Amino acid sequence: MKKSTRPATYGLMAEFDDPSAVVAAAQKVYDEGYRSIDAYSPYPIEALSEAIGVHSTRMPLLVLIGGILGLIGGYAMQYYTHAIDYPIIVGGRPFHSWPSFIPITFETTVLGASLAAVFGMLALNGLPEPYHPVFNTPNFALASRDRFFIVIEAVDPKFDRDATAEFLRGLGSREVIDVEH
């Protein structure tokens, strides 16, 4: 049965006061071998993502592909309409007037790249997500103000309720709490 394999809690959450402490702690958590981890901070801290092992994402590639599709699509659209489907002489210029195609090609490139960025971001990070267990902890609202959090999920093979809690307390956190499902 599915229920029986599910851990009793979602995981353990450690709370920190300042950014350098949370980065140092996150690094130790990662070095200890935990992989099902996440960190929360009121503003982006690049070193924090690095510390929990998020080195690169597929986002840049997606955006590049979106941009290239926009570039080809924009130019092809203009070529088709101006040179093939409905050729009109404008100011004595050739039907395939590449210089005047460039501005629109640039715009469609930007459009393709930004659409790929928005929808690729949503696809990769799983948003919108109406429910997440971390919000069950009382202090978590402070993650959008002045607190920093590290969560080790119970599904991690190295996770052990007591040993992990002890380990997290040793990293200089204010508090370590269980996260309910």
Place this chain on the structure above:
Amino acid sequence: MDTTSYNLPPAAERWQTRALIIGVVALVITAVIAFFSGSLTHSGEAGVAQGEAAAAAHGSTTFLAQFFRSYLVGFLFVTGISVGSLAILMLQHLSGGSWGLVIRRILEASTRTMPLLALMFIPIIFGIHSLYEWSHAEAVAADPILKHKSLYLNVPFFIGRAVFYFVVWGALAYFLNKWSREQDHTGDPRVKRQMQNLSGPGILLFGLTVTFAAVDWGMSLEPHWFSTIYGMLVMAAWGLTAMAFTITALVVLSRHDPMSHVYAPSHFHDLGKLLLAFVMIYAYFSFSQFLIIWSGDLPEETSWYLRRLRGGWELIGLAVVILHFALPFVLLLSRDVKRNARRLVLVALLVLVARVVDWIYLIAPASHQTEGHEQSLWPMLLLDFTTMFAATVGLGGIWLWFFLRQLRQQPLLPIGAPDLDKVLAAATTSQH
């Protein structure tokens, strides 16, 4: 904080001497090549351009014409580093941010070379008749358009305007440097405000002076032709030159103690983004000019491009599109290239070389009569590239010598700036 710990590394003494030697040697080489080419083209060699023949008729030899054109290319390139740095310096005073703090001392040292540049302008005054058609009274008398423009395009006013530009740039540089030194000693927060207040109007003055300087020094080489975006083009060109030079200087410093502990990948990342922005804005201005003139297809405007799309110049134009835009653009899209100092400096050096090629493309064809000379232009082109690159290295070397002398005078970080500790923090967190 120990102020002595942010000094130029001892190796800089050697760089300084080398830069001066290379600079002087390159200038001598420019003069020698120009001299021999002058006697070659004089004796009826194919490739004598009509403009030069006209110049010779006005009493100046082709040797002088070739030398001064090359000198002008070098001068415009080197001036770009200083004036562009002045603009970026004012920009970072207005915008803030740690990218500005780490490069501020390099920018300031660049702006302090303004007196040297004013000195370097003097040969252009002597070469004015070799360079500018409108400076000849007979040419103006015979040409109704030049006559009409002579109220603006005349020798005394030309010199007067140049003096004005250097006074404005020099004054802005003087006060920004003076106050920055004050900030080092006192740490007074009011000084920051003062620098901001000057930088706002300063950017405006920069825009106006550079537009007029671009028209005077570059556009008036072909006095019949006009383009309203030319000033913006030169602003972007100079900003790009300054950015690429500053990144190069920063990377060189980052390989030596003590600055190797200060700069973090995030700093290079920001500067790489700015370099990309400058690469794009220059391409944007340059293409806008082309698109509008191509669409309008009016004879008084297209002449400029016709001269640059014939006799081998079309290939140089293509090289500019690739080296100055396509290649740096694609490389700078990558996050890794921007964050890695070693790779970023290669892109910056590529941009600097591309800037010289582009200046040659903008300046040199002005005096070539390309119609009907399609085959014979290649030796001329080769000659242009040799002397113009040599002149750029020459003036660049002398400039670099003076720049390093300036850079030595102050700590390499603005130690009195209120938010300096944030910069240093970036370096320590990145070491995890």
